[in-house]
Amino acid sequence: MRLLVEMETKSDVGFTPRMKPKKPKNTRTPKRKPGPSDKEAQIVQRLLKCGQFLQRETNTVCRQFGLKQQQFSVLNEIVWQGPISQKALCERLLFEKSNLSKIVKILLEKKLIRVAVAPGDRRMTLLSETPKGVALWEDCLQAFNQVSNRLMSLLADDEVAGVTRLLKKLEKAFKSQGR
Amino acid sequence: MRLLVEMETKSDVGFTPRMKPKKPKNTRTPKRKPGPSDKEAQIVQRLLKCGQFLQRETNTVCRQFGLKQQQFSVLNEIVWQGPISQKALCERLLFEKSNLSKIVKILLEKKLIRVAVAPGDRRMTLLSETPKGVALWEDCLQAFNQVSNRLMSLLADDEVAGVTRLLKKLEKAFKSQGR
DNA sequence: CGCAAATAGTTTCCGTGTCAACTATAATAT
DNA sequence: ATATTATAGTTGACACGGAAACTATTTGCG
Numbered sequence: 297m298r299l300l301v302e303m304e305t306k307s308d309v310g311f312t313p314r315m316k317p318k319k320p321k322n323t324r325t326p327k328r329k330p331g332p333s334d335k336e337a338q339i340v341q342r343l344l345k346c347g348q349f350l351q352r353e354t355n356t357v358c359r360q361f362g363l364k365q366q367q368f369s370v371l372n373e374i375v376w377q378g379p380i381s382q383k384a385l386c387e388r389l390l391f392e393k394s395n396l397s398k399i400v401k402i403l404l405e406k407k408l409i410r411v412a413v414a415p416g417d418r419r420m421t422l423l424s425e426t427p428k429g430v431a432l433w434e435d436c437l438q439a440f441n442q443v444s445n446r447l448m449s450l451l452a453d454d455e456v457a458g459v460t461r462l463l464k465k466l467e468k469a470f471k472s473q474g475r
Numbered sequence: 476m477r478l479l480v481e482m483e484t485k486s487d488v489g490f491t492p493r494m495k496p497k498k499p500k501n502t503r504t505p506k507r508k509p510g511p512s513d514k515e516a517q518i519v520q521r522l523l524k525c526g527q528f529l530q531r532e533t534n535t536v537c538r539q540f541g542l543k544q545q546q547f548s549v550l551n552e553i554v555w556q557g558p559i560s561q562k563a564l565c566e567r568l569l570f571e572k573s574n575l576s577k578i579v580k581i582l583l584e585k586k587l588i589r590v591a592v593a594p595g596d597r598r599m600t601l602l603s604e605t606p607k608g609v610a611l612w613e614d615c616l617q618a619f620n621q622v623s624n625r626l627m628s629l630l631a632d633d634e635v636a637g638v639t640r641l642l643k644k645l646e647k648a649f650k651s652q653g654r
Numbered sequence: 655c656g657c658a659a660a661t662a663g664t665t666t667c668c669g670t671g672t673c674a675a676c677t678a679t680a681a682t683a684t
Numbered sequence: 685a686t687a688t689t690a691t692a693g694t695t696g697a698c699a700c701g702g703a704a705a706c707t708a709t710t711t712g713c714g
Contacts, residue, residue: 335635337616337623340529341551342642344544347526349569349649350519352702364670365523372520383692390528395671397694419679419692437516444516450648451641456514459641462634463521469629470528531672543700562662574701576664598662598709 350447357443361436362406366391368436370399371425374409375433379422381414390470408432529626536622540615541585545570547615549578550604553588554612558601560593569649587611 354365363371373385382400386393400423403409408429414420425433451459533544542550552564561579565572579602582588587608593599604612630638 334620336627337620339638340623343525344529345569346522346645350523390524441513441516444519448515459518462638466525
């Protein structure tokens, strides 16, 4: 049992790299050819990598204000999107509903948001920010923006626009396909 | 205490949206102007969103094979990058070393990888895949590729190339700036 | 040499993300 | 009206991720 390898020039990390440093000889039947450079899987892999890294990085930023990144995202969305239900938040932020429920609980305990029963449908709750929530949000947002600028400093202006457009497209795809 | 709001047309989610549905009147002093459309923070936010979504999605894929997405990523990297140390894996995958240590332990328990003390430096361990590991990796990779294709189906070919290039650039930035 | 600092990896503790099962309300069917 | 199904949100169990503290080597330096 050895690996199928196609020797080429130095490549980068990814799902279907073109070079495997060791084991130059193929002594193994190619049951599954190593996906002819599966670009899509590479993107997913890279997005995961960047996402996880950014999550750690932004968590340390938000922690200064006693929040986690997800909690801040929810607070941010509530501030901007006015009274909004958990359902709507889930859809906008691509969150898991049980997770969101717990985040909401924490934000409530911290008195950063307020909750009201939706008129006309008592299942639904409408969330809105408190003055205290807005104050914390402002401070945290400033720090968040600062770190974001540092992290994205390598991107040129047109690249920034391009990334934004593409991520928006992906989000849309996820929203429609998501479970 | 009310929000500073600039009314405009319907906008999308993000850090500096141009419309706030409710509260059309600004009755609050703009202590901090709402970052003149902080594009960078928006990108970070979107990357986080997509990353978290993809993590859930790929986790369910990997779970069919008894793995989590991160475990699969590590296995994948070990398969492609031959005998490799935890340190190197951390750098390539942008992982936390304590987390990686635990993942390695799990993969060892499942007998998917093998460990050897590095010659010349007994602190370091060199990880390589076992036949069993390769077999599982193949199956999991196939499923992973399939899901990736589905998730990325909205992207055109040139967009795929563009995203790849930009993510590569971001990774590089993260690697240099990371802590 | 011998001791301090750096490096690779591990462990501990805690918070939290996820799935599945559950409650409560609303919509739909009979 | 009543029963069934769907929807919004909650809870509990459990495993995992992350920061910090820790161990064990190696390197650097006086």
